[in-house]
Amino acid sequence: MLARDETKVTIADIALALSGGTLQRDRASMSSNDLNQVDRMVGGHLEAARRRAGLSVIGVCAAIGVDEIRYRRFETGRERIDAVSLQRICRLLGVSPLDFFDTLSEFRADVEDRPRWMC
Template sequence: MMSAKTPNAIDTFVGSRVRMRRQLLGLSQEKLADQIGVTFQQVQKYEKGLNRIGASRLQRIADVLSTSPSFFFQQDESEPLSLAGLETSVAADPVAEFLHSKEGLALNRAFLKITDTQLREKIVALVKAMAHAQEGRGVVGEQTKPGETFA
């Protein structure tokens, strides 16, 4: 049984998604708080899962953050939140952990500003090549056959 001071896992997950979306949009806790009619301390509590977000408040947050309320319950774009898989969500998932980091947010913001699809693909290929080289599986600058990708 959960104590009164222990945040609910779903509230924590939803709060982390609010934080991620807010930071991705470059919005401060104060600005979000002003736009949804609460204090910035209340936004902090929502983001930490300490206070549960009611349905109407979650809808308002979604409107301000230009997304749908369902976004806050998704582990990825296609997978809805399940309590069974929650233990391995943000804290145990290195991708989610990176996306919540300062570097991850900065990288994603910059990448989203690139509108050229081919350039985006080349950047992804470059980063994959660098990662493989660092892991000892390849050499940066190594030529690949047309259509070959690093996976």
């Protein structure tokens, strides 16, 4: 779990937490390529959701308070999106954060197999 002094939770952290282990152990066991793959997948979902909503990059940036370069890095997976930015984007686009993880079947399967009290 996160230490109390760690306040920035990223999408990859959420995905790793959903996998059932602690973030430190899971992060160490996943290669940087695996983490980059998650970032690219989330970015692709982010871009698709923005396009479905009919919004421009500049419009999203203005609404959530992120500069255009950083936002484009989110969509390409070159920068890991933090939880606060994801929450703002989801509210703006009318989607759930879970929508960004629909293709992470190994994470979903693990969560669905757990007793409710563990989720």
